[in-house]
Amino acid sequence: MxxxxxxxxxxxxxxxxxxxxxxxxxxxxxxxxxxxxxxxxxxxxxxxxxxxxxxxxxxxxxxxxxxxxxxxxxxxxxxxxxxxxxxxxxxxxxxxxxxxxxxxxxxxxxxxxxxxxxxxxxxxxxxxxAGLVIQPGVSPRPLVLTDIPLPGSPYSDEMDLLASLMAVADVRRVYSTALSLAWVAAGRADAAANLGIHPWDVAAGSVLVRAAGGEFRSIGSDGFVAGRGEIVSWLAERLEGIVS
Known part of the structure; x- marks a missing residue:
């Protein structure tokens, strides 16, 4: 096939x-x-x-x-x-x-x-x-979708990351990783990032993001950053610090 x-x-x-x-x-x-x-x-x-x-x-x-x-x-x-x-x-x-x-x-x-x-x-x-579709516009701050910090997370410093992220980006908490990645692919958000994920959470979404011209980076054994622009590298650097 x-x-x-x-x-x-x-x-x-x-x-x-x-x-x-x-x-x-x-x-x-x-x-x-x-x-x-x-x-x-x-x-x-x-x-x-x-x-x-x-x-x-x-x-x-x-x-x-x-x-x-x-x-x-x-x-x-x-x-x-x-x-x-x-x-x-x-x-x-x-x-x-x-x-x-x-x-x-x-x-x-x-x-x-x-x-x-x-x-x-x-x-x-x-x-x-089948619903209302609005063409994504341009914002002076990147829009980031993340569920960090999740309850019961084994990682420290996640609250510090969230505070730092909110100083440079608009942040939304969706609690559906695959949907967040689909929205990044569609240009509705600039980036998505999470920890504590499994392969089925990101497999389809990573295909969508890459096909739409974005990048998908695995972070450690259970994290990722995906999207476009400088915010992707900014997030990757900080997530790598947390998981290491």
Whole structure:
């Protein structure tokens, strides 16, 4: 399958999964001290695993485990579960495809706004939206999306980083990493940065950002900075200091 084929399958799977969300009753359980999981997370991931089950493929998912194969799918059924279960419309479905370890396609779908963000190798970044779309404007200060500091973080100095960041940038806390990266790719924000992330949080979003002309930098084993402009290097330097 070509990257375009993988993207088409990922996008259709996300669209169908969003329809499923409208039918599912949502019950919530705790998952660790600071996290939650809903029945919707489990049902949507199970659906995506079935929809993406092409020969020679395996799934790395947030809720139902991981496996490896020549084609690897990275699946986050609901990125931003804590928002989702409270009815806050800041969450998304995220699917990415890697071939022999290299990410080649990514899809993020916002089920609340019916926005689909897609890109792949040789397939340009695009946004399909059924809602109000405003062309991003220019601001004298960069807009940065970050959830730092997160509750229970093992890192120190995160509050100092947040204070320093707020002195040079506008800051928004979204609590959905994949959605934040999709918005950076679309030019709605200049950068996104987080710690404590997992591969399924950033796989699709990193494809989108790079396809849109931005950069994605991994920081340590569980952090990243993505975006455009000088703020990316500014954030990377400070995050590297925290994780080291």
């Amino acid at each position: 070509t990257p375009g084929d993988l993207l088409a399958l990922a996008a259709q799977s996300c669209v169908d999964a969003a329809k499923l969300l409208h039918e599912l009753p949502v019950e919530v359980a705790t998952k660790g001290e600071f996290d939650q999981v809903s029945t919707a997370d489990l049902e949507v991931e199970a659906f995506l695993r079935r929809a993406l089950a092409v020969p020679g493929s395996a799934v790395v998912g947030e809720e139902l485990g991981a496996a490896s194969a020549p084609i690897t799918w990275f699946v986050d059924p609901i990125d931003g579960t804590r928002n989702f279960v409270r009815g806050i419309p800041l969450s998304c479905i995220s699917v990415a495809a890697a071939v022999d370890g290299s990410l080649v396609a990514g899809c993020v779908l916002d089920p609340f706004r019916d926005e689909l963000f897609t890109a792949a190798v040789d397939v340009p970044f695009s946004v399909r939206s």
